Amino acid sequence: MMEKIEGSFQEIEKNAEFVKWFSKIDKSLISLVGEKGAILGELFLNKLPVPNGFVVTSEAYRKFLISSGLESKIKILLANVNLDNSKEIEEISSKIKNLIENSEFPEEIKEEIIDSYTILGTNKIEIEKGSARDILNNASEPVFVSVRSSICFKNSEKIERREQDTYLNVKGNEAVLEHVKKAFVSLFNPLTLKREMRKKGFENFNIAVIVQKMIDSEKSGFAFSKDSSENINISAIWGIGEGFNLENISPDKYTLSRELEIIGRQIGEKTVFVIRDSSGSLKAIKSGVERKNSQVLSDYEIQRIGDFAEKIEVHLGSPQRIDFAIVNSEISILQSEEFQISKVKNKEDPVENSEVMKVEKISKTKIKLDLDSPFMIGDAEKTALKKIGILKIEKIIEKTGKHPLYFLEQNSLIQYENIIYDGIKSVAENFEEVWVRTNDLLNNHSLNLEGAPKIKEENPLLGMHGVRFGLKYLPILEAELKAIKRISGKIGVGILIPNLISIEELRKVKTILKKINFENVKIGVLIETPASMQLIKEFCNEKVNLIVVNSEVIAQNILSVDSSNQDVSIYLDYLHPSLVYQLEYLIRVAKRNNVETNIFGKGILEDKFLEYILRKEIDFISVPPEYAKKISEKVSFFESDLLKVKDSDPRKYELEKTKKEYLRGGQELKSFPEKKEKSTKNNDESVDILGIF
Template identity: 25%
Template structure:
């Protein structure tokens, strides 16, 4: 059978000329597989399968085109909403049987007798073209095992062709959405001990050197900028090591117990060089071989398993110019650029970092600490943020320059800035704290310096020409996460916030609020149910939870069931008949309303059941708000069981917000809860009889009040005795002084606001160390006393 007439091709059938059939990734893997380059075995579900999927399911192509035609890609909310509709549409359609059968047959051929773990990676036909870097715009799924799971994840890859960022990129690069086809690579999973990225020329300057980044575990933490890799600079001609920067690595991503999970690195290895000198040279030789084969500088993803090096991806470096790679001296700066450099030398330096994208630009500082603030960025502003994420791309396009607190040479901000050809400085550590909002600054992406005031340039920005002979590769140090016994989680509403939580090193989500999901729907949930639109409600809840649980997996995500107050329900369409309450804060809300209107709670439980069973997002737990009597736990568990959600096989817990819940915590424990979380905002106001919305009594509001602390301490002790996990998700979780007290009491985890995670982790580390030292001293003193007695 000709390779163009079937749905699956093994690597040994493919070469670099097959990009139209299997995409850039698939073609490059096939090309390398036929040489001496070490590539793990695999196959590609080619574009014929995707085309057949679209044509077999009548109307889907037309519906996708219709949604895209109605989408303004520069409207972030509209872009995300409409592309989500397309992804849901693709996942709602059944995979044609003949495609499914061929994928399963290929999987069994790859595995042999026993099912094996594979990586399922998207490979777009527009990916890896010389002038447009589309790499990373579609999804990758790791540690997939079993024929049905492989088929399911192939379809998820197809759906990922229409993420907001991928759709934005294609539109900007003027690619026809309906002529961009997706293939899917299915490749034997390498259980990497060490992995990373290798460039056969500097992606920043074009200098003709080999740059290798290496870290323990799977490579996703390197590409995603989660850990700081070692950086090795190698002379391409001799493979002599020119320079080494060894980084501390405390966490890694590994395959464990059949899933991908974050683990702590043993202290013995945290400061060690990740690759030996011999292996660095061998890897450099592989890079030279690949570059010679392609006759172009290459960006390579590699990994090491049991001492053997494998290449899992290779693509052209799209951000450097030909003359830089060939070693020719780049042309001299223009008069205006020379003038710009002279002016910067006379300006006050405010801050420095690492220049990862060349150019000089002046503009107004816009500090973005939260995804809700993205709308403040106007054309020509300078975006200042802790770290960018893929969904920021539409906003990054408007910026004249980008500055981040963290990041490295291969981090998201660096890659996108080089592609957009705008100056970028990463690794400043403190830009979001030290720069002043609305002030005017100048960014020199070549020198990595930030100056006070504006440089007199024509236009918003001027690129500075690169001189390859002058540039040196700079290693970017990312703040190394402290490892604490107390888990530090995040309070989350949206996917974008979850992504920031991952970047901040959160151990999970201690509070996923449901309220925004219902407010986004815009209609009263009871109205949807009465209009026989229950399935629509379940789907929308699923989408909201999935967005966060997917990003955080396998870290736990505790979903708090609906806790809207009557005055908030009234603002929804269909909420006209909501009762008038004198004080909705202590009225018909939380679990008390959910038990009265069980159909809404059942929809929430049904959404979670499907996500856990069908999407295998087993990291989702349930947290019930406003609990005041054990019978409420009992009733909620019965309702969950009725729809097939077993509360005893998942995290199923409660908020402690009402003093009654704290006072009879033993009775709740007997009902079978796996965790509690303090809602200190409500617990404080209910304990002290204060309305926290009243300005008249605001001065009396105090979460450190002895009565509040006594209730918290009482609950933690009872839970400790019964192996029930304890956490906090109120505002006090972001208060260092309160967190110090909670850790001394013995709390298991703290859920903080995203911008406070780093601070709270430092507090936790300091307090835990202090407790360990005090304990050690006490033991020493006890032994000395006993010794003296003897």
């Protein structure tokens, strides 16, 4: 556990340490270097292969505040801040950040950081041969480093992993100084301020910054030291670790027993890999034929990483997630973090404790779950949410190793129906409401399945998937709908139709529902294409029950941007006028027709976009379990200003009803009066904001 720094900011000792090398750090120094810094020091001291680095300490941070006159200025700004007013907190946060960004480091701190960075760029032989002065005088080309925040206080709640900032591929003296300062700045993010200032006050609000040499890795990955079966799980890709963010890279997955026997391996298709060029820019390189489907790690490397994972777990006393990199067959451990093992059988991966937590904040905008797989049910239950906004069934299919076409060709559609039913029934047994998306298996995710089409599509998102696949192979879609029907008697059930581009497609699905006597099911349409966005009025006229926006896919399609392509992903702007105008129109038309709206996808992870859709009064937001707590807190934070009402009692009553309806363990309440709709006469219905409707 983290220690509390005692005393006032004024009490800085004369022998303060501004920089601390990994070789001089152990777990007793958490108050000086933060928890992340202390863990790296522990691993380094225990001869584990951690790339060298140093920590700019909390004492350097405190000295910086005092010498620049920031301490008194920040104290004044925070003295009378209303922690329940999100707008005021954002304004104070912005002012403090500007003060820090425009202040200079004291020369003594600046010199220590630059000297340490220069020494970090020398190799071990140079260090052994010469003095520190010789090293500095003959230093070679500056090295790339990562700059990561490491908080130095006992947090009142488990802080989300990325709440403070991390910077990669930083090179050069000025760049290092700039990014250390940026890490200091990130301590004053609005969410951190609101949560922690209430408990600590300014004087115990401290941060350190890790500066670590980067590895130009040939292979990268992460390992979980233990799962619910006591096995070790490893994922790996070619190139540097940023490749895990690309959708067209499927990592290899390996499983080891506690005796380091390899008991499972799944080789993914790695169509590209990411490298860093000499300028620090990242580039995605197309994989050759051999590399694309070949095993990334050798058996020796798999077992060696498993051995490291076990040793780190034993030393730190808890299950760990370990990030690693490999170059010239040498394995480096980049960082290690504690995680909580999932208790649920068939869970694919362990879940980090910091990312799957109980939702406690309630808000006017309802939070539901976005589940990529029914096998995530254990994580879903941890959130305490009772309703699932979108459940995807592709993982059920992939787990069989067979493509839906296999079951069609083998006349085994009853088996296919049973597989889908068995996969989703556990959800029906544990939740009050679930919206199930029919099969939306992409070509590039299914090529290795038995019975899959042999032709590889160049652009799978624009290919044969979603409703167009279902309507081409009607018996497959009918089997999926029958499986969903079988759970409909247990809970509230709705179906979601993906990749719609016409009213005719929707009507054909309704025909199948009528055929199987499932006409009373609630129907939701997924908005993923410009065509579906423009047909919002027609969908509402068809009496659909829900409009669901896939924020990432619709943004990519409207802006013609492939988010997995590093060269163009910078153009993916969730606040682009062409996107937000259409979203505003969609929500307005849906509300006028009493059709509820839901949104999911990566867009909601961006604060400004999240705040925008809250302003437009989206009805629901569906989030993955690991983001449920974080997003619920942000929604509550933004709504505290956006949704104020004069009479506090109705507001309180509405929130209590929300708690009952959407959180497990909510208190029983009586009926709640429906909100009256505002008149729209001579208003939005006649307004064509784009000139295309």
